[in-house]
Amino acid sequence: xxxxxATVPWYDAAAVARATPMPALIAALRKAFASGAFYAPARLAxxxxxxxxxxxxxxxxxxxxxxxxxxxxxxxxxxxxxTYVLTDxxxxxxxxxxxxxxxxxxxxxxxxxxxxxRLARPESATLFVIGTGAxxxxxxxxxxxxxxxxxxxxxxxxxxxxxxxARAARDRGYPAAxxxxxxxxLAEADIVxxxxxxxxxxxxxALLRPGMHVDLIGxxxxxxxxxxxxxxxxxxVFVDTREGALEEAGDLLRAIATGAIxxxxxEADLAALCSGAHPGRSDDRDAITLFKSVGTAIEDLAAAxxxxxxxxx
Numbered sequence: 001x002x003x004x005x006a007t008v009p010w011y012d013a014a015a016v017a018r019a020t021p022m023p024a025l026i027a028a029l030r031k032a033f034a035s036g037a038f039y040a041p042a043r044l045a046x047x048x049x050x051x052x053x054x055x056x057x058x059x060x061x062x063x064x065x066x067x068x069x070x071x072x073x074x075x076x077x078x079x080x081x082x083t084y085v086l087t088d089x090x091x092x093x094x095x096x097x098x099x100x101x102x103x104x105x106x107x108x109x110x111x112x113x114x115x116x117x118r119l120a121r122p123e124s125a126t127l128f129v130i131g132t133g134a135x136x137x138x139x140x141x142x143x144x145x146x147x148x149x150x151x152x153x154x155x156x157x158x159x160x161x162x163x164x165x166a167r168a169a170r171d172r173g174y175p176a177a178x179x180x181x182x183x184x185x186l187a188e189a190d191i192v193x194x195x196x197x198x199x200x201x202x203x204x205x206a207l208l209r210p211g212m213h214v215d216l217i218g219x220x221x222x223x224x225x226x227x228x229x230x231x232x233x234x235x236x237v238f239v240d241t242r243e244g245a246l247e248e249a250g251d252l253l254r255a256i257a258t259g260a261i262x263x264x265x266x267e268a269d270l271a272a273l274c275s276g277a278h279p280g281r282s283d284d285r286d287a288i289t290l291f292k293s294v295g296t297a298i299e300d301l302a303a304a305x306x307x308x309x310x311x312x313x
Contacts, residue, residue: 008094011307013102019310020303022145025110026117032302033114033274037061040297042243050075058297065089066301068100086304096308101134104295107303109138111240111270111293112193112215113146118273118280119238119289120191120213125150128189130182130202130226132156132165135195135217140169140176143191152176153185183207194218194226201251205230210286216251220294224250227290229260235290236281237261240270240299248294 011019032038040058047053051073059065065087072080082100087093116124127143129136129152140152152174156162162178169176179185186192186207193215194203203214205228214235219226232255239245245252246263255261268278281289 009096009308011096011098013099016099016102016106016307019307020106020110022106022110022113022142024310025106025303025306026114026142026146028302028306029107029110029114029270029299030274032298033270034276036271036275038298038301040241040301043297056297056300058301059089060301060305063089064095064301064305066297066304068104068297068300070100084300084304086301086308096304098304098307100300103300103303103307105134105138107299108135108195108217108293108295109142110303111295111299112139112217112291113142115238115240115270115273115291115293116143116191116213116215117146119236119291120147121211121281121285123148124190124213126153126188126190127151128153128155128179128185128192129165130155130185130192130194131196131218132158132161133195136165137168137172139193139195139217140174141172143193144174147191150175151188153179153188155179155182155185186212191215196226197224198226199224199250201225201228201231203227203231205232205234208234208288210288212288214288214290216249216290216292219250219252219292220248222248222250222253225254227251229255229258231255232265232290233260235288236284237266238268238270238273238289238291239266240291240293241296242266242269244294244296245269245292249292252292 044055054070056068070082084098084100086096166176166178195217272278
């Protein structure tokens with residue numbers, strides 16, 4: 001092993017969390033999308049003897065290159081493993097190795113709240129989180145950092161897991177409670193954030209209320225859906241990146257395929273919202289806004305730079 005390789009720091013999940021407090025992470029993502037200096041081509045996906053290899057690169061003009069390497073193997077535990085490599089573009093030398101799963105969870109939640117800062121009503125006080133997986137905690141943390149939440153409602157298919165997630169949130173100081181049905185949560189929520197692997201819609205557009213903001217994080221494959229076509233038809237629709245959403249976002253693609261909306265109904269992406277090219281919700285208080293994300297390597301690189309600058313490993 002060379003001396004350079006031996007000294008490349010490793011940032012584990014705890015170090016990633018310490019280096020990415022949500023206000024700072026949201027600000028870093030906002031700056032990245034507004035700058036136009038970050039680039040992310042389509043990811044590489046390859047079969048690897050029954051497992052999948054995903055490589056997601058991004059670069060910052062003249063400065064850094066970031067590459068997330070993900071293996072998905074249903075025979076392994078955990079089935080998804082990920083490492084992020086941050087590289088100096090000039091020298092070609094690695095700067096940092098980072099826990100890719102932790103980085104992804106935090107930047108995903110931060111990107112949703114970045115969008116909500118432009119699309120949700122500023123006085124939104126009730127957050128409804130659908131899903132009890134690994135994104136549940138960072139979603140709550142991110143929204144609480146930007147909105148004056150007085151209630152956090154949690155729903156999951158497994159009621160016991162929903163209770164457990166709500167209890168864990170209360171232990172961290174958030175006013176959280178489990179709720180029995182999605183319909184009950186939608187009746188109370190100012191913001192609903194869904195992060196699931198659903199293949200059939202959980203969110204019924206008929207139940208959305210004027211002024212709500214809908215944040216759809218799951219449905220990152222064409223065969224997945226978190227919201228029905230009516231939700232898209234009733235809402236002002238925004239995405240993280242147009243290219244990614246129109247290729248991978250199952251519920252959005254379904255809404256377009258059925259004619260509920262057309263491609264031109266997508267008002268703006270995060271770059272337009274962050275640069276000011278689109279005003280977001282503006283004064284339209286009664287609008288239902290909907291943000292559909294599938295993730296982009298731009299977010300990974302912006303978060304990785306924050307990690308490398310922020311703490312010792």
